[in-house]
Amino acid sequence: MTLLKREEWQHLVRDVDWTYSYVDDEAVYPEWLSGTGKVPRAAWRTWEEDYKVSYPEYVSTQREKETAAYAVKAALQRSNAFDELSEGWKSSTKMHYGGVALVEFEAVLGELKMARFGLNPAWRNMAAFGALDEIRHAQITMFFGHEFVGRDPQYDWTQKMFHTNDWVAISLRSLFDSMMVTNNVVDLAIQLPLTFETGFTNLQFVALSADALESGDVNFANMISSIQTDEARHAQQGGPTLEILVEHDPVRAQWVIDKAFWGSARAFAALTGPAMDYYTPVEHRKQSYREFMEEWIIDQFIRTIEDYGLRRPWFWDEFMKGLDTWHHALHMGLWFWRPTIWWRPTAAVTKADREWLQEKYPNWEAVYGDKWDVIIDAVNAGNVEATLPETLPWLCSLCHLPCCNATLGRDGRWRVRDHSLTHNGVTYHFCTNGCRQIWWKDKDTLNSPTVIDRFLAGEIQPMDVGGILNYMGLTPDVMGDDPDYAWAAEYRDRVTTTPLQVAGGAQA
Amino acid sequence: MNNAVGPVFRMGDEVELVVAAIEDDNPDTEIEVTDRGAYVRVEAPDRLRVTQESLRRHLGPTFEIRQLQTMLSAFSGRISTTSEEIVWEWGAGRRERLARTGGEA
Numbered sequence: 114m115t116l117l118k119r120e121e122w123q124h125l126v127r128d129v130d131w132t133y134s135y136v137d138d139e140a141v142y143p144e145w146l147s148g149t150g151k152v153p154r155a156a157w158r159t160w161e162e163d164y165k166v167s168y169p170e171y172v173s174t175q176r177e178k179e180t181a182a183y184a185v186k187a188a189l190q191r192s193n194a195f196d197e198l199s200e201g202w203k204s205s206t207k208m209h210y211g212g213v214a215l216v217e218f219e220a221v222l223g224e225l226k227m228a229r230f231g232l233n234p235a236w237r238n239m240a241a242f243g244a245l246d247e248i249r250h251a252q253i254t255m256f257f258g259h260e261f262v263g264r265d266p267q268y269d270w271t272q273k274m275f276h277t278n279d280w281v282a283i284s285l286r287s288l289f290d291s292m293m294v295t296n297n298v299v300d301l302a303i304q305l306p307l308t309f310e311t312g313f314t315n316l317q318f319v320a321l322s323a324d325a326l327e328s329g330d331v332n333f334a335n336m337i338s339s340i341q342t343d344e345a346r347h348a349q350q351g352g353p354t355l356e357i358l359v360e361h362d363p364v365r366a367q368w369v370i371d372k373a374f375w376g377s378a379r380a381f382a383a384l385t386g387p388a389m390d391y392y393t394p395v396e397h398r399k400q401s402y403r404e405f406m407e408e409w410i411i412d413q414f415i416r417t418i419e420d421y422g423l424r425r426p427w428f429w430d431e432f433m434k435g436l437d438t439w440h441h442a443l444h445m446g447l448w449f450w451r452p453t454i455w456w457r458p459t460a461a462v463t464k465a466d467r468e469w470l471q472e473k474y475p476n477w478e479a480v481y482g483d484k485w486d487v488i489i490d491a492v493n494a495g496n497v498e499a500t501l502p503e504t505l506p507w508l509c510s511l512c513h514l515p516c517c518n519a520t521l522g523r524d525g526r527w528r529v530r531d532h533s534l535t536h537n538g539v540t541y542h543f544c545t546n547g548c549r550q551i552w553w554k555d556k557d558t559l560n561s562p563t564v565i566d567r568f569l570a571g572e573i574q575p576m577d578v579g580g581i582l583n584y585m586g587l588t589p590d591v592m593g594d595d596p597d598y599a600w601a602a603e604y605r606d607r608v609t610t611t612p613l614q615v616a617g618g619a620q621a
Numbered sequence: 622m623n624n625a626v627g628p629v630f631r632m633g634d635e636v637e638l639v640v641a642a643i644e645d646d647n648p649d650t651e652i653e654v655t656d657r658g659a660y661v662r663v664e665a666p667d668r669l670r671v672t673q674e675s676l677r678r679h680l681g682p683t684f685e686i687r688q689l690q691t692m693l694s695a696f697s698g699r700i701s702t703t704s705e706e707i708v709w710e711w712g713a714g715r716r717e718r719l720a721r722t723g724g725e726a
Contacts, residue, residue: 118704163700170687178691311695319629319694322659326632334659338631341694352699399657413697416624420699420712 119167130234146230148297152361160233160357164349171242175249178339182253185335186260194329195261200457200596202328202397205388207267207456209317209337210258211274212281212384216289217251223293223305227350230298236350243306243347250340257336266590270455277586280453280564284383284513287561288376295558299354303366304373307351310344312414313377317385318344320405324389327397355421363422370418371426372555375547378410378432379439379512386440387447390470391461401473403436428547435518435545437474441481442517442529449488450502450515451593452582458593460488463600480519480527490609492601502578508563510541511548518544622653625664626698626709628671632659633692635680642675646706660694668710669698 133141138154149157166174189195224247227240258271275282292304318341325334358366389402400408411433415425426432448458462470462485470477491499506515519527532543536556543549552559564581567573573584582592628643630636640654640663647669655662663669673686686704698709710718 120703163702165702166687166690174687174690177688181691315629315695319631319660320657322631323657326659334632338659338694339691342631342690342692345693345695346690349700412625416697 119165119170123165123167127238128234142230142232144297146226146297147232148299149232150299150362150365152299152357154232156357156361157232157236160236160353162235162239162349162353164346166239166242166346171245175245175343178342179249179253182336182339186257186332189332190260194332195264198328198330199394199459201392201394201459201461202325202330203265204456204458205321205324205328205392206258206330206333207265207270208384208388208392208454209321209333210254210268210271211455212285213317214251214254214258214271215275216285217247217254219289219293220247220305221251223247223301224347226293227298227301231302231350232298236302236354239347239350243350246343246347249343253336253340257332267455267457267593270591273586274455278564278567279455279585279587280508280513281383283561283564285380287513288380290561291555291558292373292376299358300369302350302354303358303369305351306348307355308370308373308414309377310348311351311417312374312410313381314341314344314348315409315413316381316405320400320409321385321388323399324393324397327399328393329397352421355423359422366421367423367426368554370423371428372551374426375428375432375551376512378435379514379544379548382435382439383443383447383514387444387458390440390473391444391466392459395461395463395466395469398469402440403473406436428545428550431545431547434520437476438480438519441470441474441477442519443514445481445484446506446515446517448595449500450506451595452502452578453585453587454593455587455591456593457596460485460595460600462489464603476521476527486604486607489601489604489607492598493605494609497598504578505565505568505581507542508565509544509548510563510566511543511552511559513561513563514544516542516544622651622664622666624667624711625653626667626711627652627662627664627669627696628693628707628709629695629697630661630663630692631694632661636661636692638679639671639676639689639692642679643669643671645675645678646671664697667714668708670706670708672706673704 142149144150221244224240224243228237228244231237231240255272258268261268262271275286292309293301296304318337322334322338325337355366355370386402389398389400389405419425444458447454448460451458467478467482488500491497506517508514509516516531517529519529521527532546532549533540534543534549534553535541536553541549541552543552562570564573564585567584568576568581573580630639640661643663644652647665650665650669652669653664655664671689673684676686676689677684686707689707696709698711699715701708701710701715
């Protein structure tokens with residue numbers, strides 16, 4: 114029997130749209146959810162996806178993907194592969210599981226919103242497949258992470274993390290709620306499928322798989338790259354939506370992309386940056402974070418948005434300069450505030466590491482070398498306590514990440530600058546100009562106090578490190594520590610840092 | 622490479638065969654293959670295609686073009702998918718091609 118080809122019948126079953134007689138269109142597709150804005154309702158009739166799939170094809174293909182991913186897992190479960198992974202690499206995976214598992218679930222909700230309120234039946238059809246994809250991703254991530262709970266309680270944060278008030282959880286909820294929950298579906302299709310999924314997730318799910326495989330984690334490499342094959346398809350909801358929006362409201366299209374790009378860039382600097390340039394052992398690093406960003410974001414994503422007639426975002430210079438600083442500072446912060454995270458961050462500043470960092474980032478020693486030297490000297494003096502936090506860093510009111518980005522001043526010195534603004538009598542502080550600008554434009558829709566705001570408001574008691582860790586949900590068996598301070602020993606003979614001289618001759 | 626388009630395949634036993642099929646389908650095209658271990662990036666300037674016919678020649682007579690989806694982790698350019706072929710190209714190139722062929726994908 115000869116079957117009809119998909120393209121001979123798909124439009125008949127997919128394009129199920131009709132004129133309502135009992136209610137008006139606005140009742141079915143309310144503006145606050147469907148978000149057509151300046152785009153005439155009729156313009157959505159031309160929406161057409163590029164990457165087509167029918168339900169029978171979907172089921173067969175997904176079954177093959179699942180079978181392959183679980184077969185690798187089953188084969189490796191009986192080996193000692195996990196025990197041979199480095200602590201650094203394991204940290205990359207713990208960060209991934211905790212940071213990603215429930216974001217995948219949030220994406221189910223985002224896809225379902227498009228499946229209901231999308232303004233064209235082909236779009237709603239594709240979003241329904243997207244929701245099925247994201248259910249798969251939430252489940253596979255949870256299941257693969259859960260396997261290790263018995264061996265290491267930090268993996269329990271795969272499921273737990275997103276429900277806590279850990280500062281990372283607050284930061285990620287703030288970003289992803291704005292990308293998937295609080296917006297209308299037009300903005301959602303441009304923020305999530307287009308900017309996030311054809312841009313940034315490639316970094317964490319495809320580029321990082323190269324480091325995973327080099328590090329010997331076949332199982333993880335296999336899982337994340339399998340997930341991304343779904344993303345490659347459902348991310349294509351972004352293109353046709355963008356094409357229509359650009360035609361009728363290019364200013365909105367550019368703003369929505371810019372905002373989602375910036376938020377994603379900040380989050381990936383905190384998560385993917387340290388995983389690639391520090392936690393992956395130096396001998397296994399396939400490329401630097403900057404090089405992967407150049408391959409996937411600078412070249413590939415920017416070429417994509419230019420293809421739709423848009424420009425590079427307004428903050429391009431600040432973003433490009435940040436590729437050399439953001440994730441290095443955030444890595445140092447994650448290490449220093451290690452009791453607040455659910456993995457064991459390797460410092461990864463051995464002599465071999467620093468040689469690699471300096472080669473990849475020619476300003477690395479000038480900006481970060483002396484700070485790590487202070488830590489190294491404290492560790493070698495047996496004074497690990499001096500390298501542990503007594504308070505919190507200032508957190509940015511937009512991205513909720515520490516304000517720690519050094520920039521080069523006209524005087525040739527690197528400094529962390531305060532970017533602030535005062536609104537209704539309250540002064541807000543930001544890590545970058547980009548965060549400040551986005552906050553200002555979106556200020557009426559933002560309501561997510563940082564951990565610092567909560568601390569100062571007296572919500573966190575007692576007001577000390579113990580109280581903060583308790584508020585964040587961290588228990589002693591989970592809170593992070595350097596897995597092995599012996600890395601500092603090779604610096605034992607170095608001339609130690611001169612204690613800081615302060616006025617009056619006393620030493621601080 | 623200017624205006625590079627093309628697929629990124631995840632690791633797997635069949636990637637080399639798929640690349641061979643792509644090479645058959647794009648004669649006289651400069652194709653660049655970047656192997657990063659866990660993924661392989663295949664690129665050509667402006668346009669790249671792969672057909673079910675070539676895939677079957679290299680991967681066996683029962684191979685269905687939809688199965689390529691299990692390997693396709695990402696791609697650059699815009700994609701068009703039919704039961705016979707997959708094409709990657711940029712928007713401007715596609716508009717020209719559609720105008721030339723009267724809308725046939």
